[in-house]
Amino acid sequence: MLELHAATTPNTLKVLYMLGETQLPFRLRRVRLYRHEQFSPAFRALHPHAKVPVIVDPEGPGGGPHTVFESGAILLYLAGKTGRLLGETPAARSTVLQWLILQVSTLGPMLGQAAHFGRAAPAGNDYGRRRYLSEAVRLCETFDARLRAARFLGGDDFSIADIAAFPWLWKHPGMLGISTADYPGLRRWIAENETRPGFLAHYEDYRELVRLDRADRDRASEDDIDRFLGRGRYWRV
Template identity: 50%
Template sequence: MLEVYSWPTPNGHKVHIMLEEIGLPYRAVPVDIGRGAQFEPAFLRISPNNKIPALIDPDGPEGKPISLFESGAILLYLAGKTGRLLPDSVQGRYEVLQWLMFQVGGVGPMLGQAHHFRMYAPEKIPYAIDRYTQEAQRLYHVIDKRLAQSRYVGGPEYSIADIAIWPWLRSWKNQGVNLSDYPHLKGWFDELDHRPAVKRGLAVLADLRRPQLDDRAREALFGQQQLQQR
């Protein structure tokens, strides 16, 4: 059985949704990032960047166990393992992969910064708030424009590109975005929101998440503890 070490965040949700879509049996192991569990030696052995999610597959390539960190790499691995949610054709595959990289290099980091400076930073810095809010709006526009031309982000079929991007857009209000300004994106967003596997993926570990950050969580997520664990 697969083991996914995770927490109910956008990057965790990506892998939870993927596992629900492909139907492989798995066990979700909570890593409470607000309490510093990501710094425990056992977790660092499979995720040296101290970030969730991480995956262990006891039946990996050639029947040997494999562990993986980075959500994008995990999505690719699971797609390859099952032959699902990634096109077989070379052109179709790279069309999906470019949008997966768009999420990994743009959507995740930039929307994460928008969340941080708008919601969590102890000091409200107008330049940072404006910078990342505008970048969030720009990224939404890119996705909306794409979805005006294509049913799904990666092409005509639902794929790991959609799974990677969608969870990051659930907090659009916190990112300074009005979803109704992006009608093509909103239609796609609502469609995925109703997928049974997406609903099941969002429910994974959801009862463990705390609604607000306390001082301990802020230190674990944003403080010097990050540096001390190197």
């Protein structure tokens, strides 16, 4: 059975969504980030950059175990394994990849940094806060325009581009204080995603992860939190 190494993050939620859509059986392995389990030698052997999510497929391409890190690479791997959600034609596939890559290269990192500067940075970081928030607003506008022009990011068909973008466009704009009221394309697409059986299939597993990770965070020391955020005595420069 596939193993998913997971923690509370939209990047893990993408993989749970994909596993729900493809109905692949899996076992969830929690990585306790506030306990720094991502830095253990066992986890580093799976992911050289020590981040979740990671999957291990016991029946990989050569018949033996195969490990995949980076959420975009995981979605592509599972799409390839099941022959689903990648686009039916070369043109559709190219469109899906463009939106997938915009998500992994830009949407996730910009919204992630906007959240970091909004919640974790000390006062006096207005430049960083406004920089990433402005990028987040611009991205919401771009994805909204696409979703007013097309039903799904890849065009007519639901794909891994939607799976990648949904966990970032679902709650994050609101958390950042960006109202989706002016984004009818986004709102329509969010309503469609949040009721898909494939999304709902493992959503309770994700809620349980959130509950457990919050309990870890509440018990974490200042130093644990600094280490998780890579700041304080963990600054590298």
